[in-house]
Amino acid sequence: MVKSEIVSKLSDTIRPKIKKAEIEKILNIIVETIIQKIKLHKATEIRHFGRFSQKKIKERMNARNPRTGEIIQTKNKISIAFKMSKELRIKINDGNNIN
Secondary structure (H helix, E strand, O other): OOHHHHHHHHHHHHOOOOOHHHHHHHHHHHHHHHHHHHHOOOOEEEOOOEEEEEEEEOOEEEEEOOOOOOEEEEOOEEEEEEEEOHHHHHHHHOOOOOO
């Protein structure tokens, strides 16, 4: 699902009260707030959904380029970690036996 689909879904649910453009602004503010907090090394939690936090990836001296097999050095990087809530895990796995 992409951002425009999320906006459309929210718009269909609450259309008479809030315009689609305003819903998109609200969604943009939420996303930007999460990004800014992660930049400041602070975790952002959305109750019953999950927690976004910053994950540091250390530099490596003996990493390999998968295409050439050449040994390369990687730099320190910052990534985003997401830990889903217990409620979300239960909703996703409840009744879904994938085999």
